[in-house]
Amino acid sequence: MLFYVALLSLALLAVIETLLIMVRSYGSLRSAQQIERDAGIVLERMLREARDAQDIDDAGSVFGSSPGELLLTTTDASGTARTVEFYVENGQVKLKEDGLLSGALTGTKTSVSALVFRKITTGRSKGVKIELHLSGSGTPSREENFYGTAVLRDSY
Numbered sequence: 001m002l003f004y005v006a007l008l009s010l011a012l013l014a015v016i017e018t019l020l021i022m023v024r025s026y027g028s029l030r031s032a033q034q035i036e037r038d039a040g041i042v043l044e045r046m047l048r049e050a051r052d053a054q055d056i057d058d059a060g061s062v063f064g065s066s067p068g069e070l071l072l073t074t075t076d077a078s079g080t081a082r083t084v085e086f087y088v089e090n091g092q093v094k095l096k097e098d099g100l101l102s103g104a105l106t107g108t109k110t111s112v113s114a115l116v117f118r119k120i121t122t123g124r125s126k127g128v129k130i131e132l133h134l135s136g137s138g139t140p141s142r143e144e145n146f147y148g149t150a151v152l153r154d155s156y
Contacts, residue, residue, distance in 0.1 A: 031109075031136030032144075038106045039134055039146045042093050045105060049074070049084045050128050050150035056119060060085065066114035070128065088115050093132075109137045120149070127151040 053072035060071030060083075067088035076082050085096040091111035092104040106112060113133040120127035128150055135143040 028142060031142045034107060034109050035134045035136045035142060035144050038110045039132060039144065042105045042132060043130065043146055043148045045095070046070070046086055046130055047148050047150045049086075050130075051153060053084070053152050054154070055152065056126060056128060057083070058119070061117065061119070063117050063119050066116050066133075067112070068115050068117040070117045070130075086115075088112050106134070110134050111137070113143060120151075125151055 053074040057071040062069040069087040072084045092106045095102040116131040118129040130148045132146040
């Protein structure tokens with residue numbers, strides 16, 4: 001009888017350990033999905049706005065350090081001048097359009113570790129390189145790096 005109790009205890013321990021591993025794996029997977037989703041949203045919006053921009057406002061932008069800021073001058077569909085600004089506040093990427101806060105581009109379960117903008121200027125064109133480092137809130141904690149580059153409209 002003692003042998004069967006010991007055998008049952010070992011089997012139960014193995015089942016519990018397997019469940020714990022599955023829960024940790026699921027948490028890690030959810031964290032990775034949230035990071036990938038937020039990075040896709042942030043980079044897609046930044047790159048699209050940069051490609052449509054006419055110029056980069058050097059005075060309103062912060063290049064080469066984190067947290068960076070990017071201020072773009074552009075026009076809307078009717079040709080009216082507008083500005084678009086990307087920056088980090090409280091671990092979230094925020095978007096301002098014409099000086100008004102449009103909202104956060106990242107969710108509450110991801111945090112921006114670093115956001116760096118690098119201005120690219122050649123004799124013929126202007127562009128911006130974006131480095132985005134996101135970390136997730138899952139267990140275990142996860143961090144991913146993302147990069148993107150855009151050339152401004154009519155500068156190539």
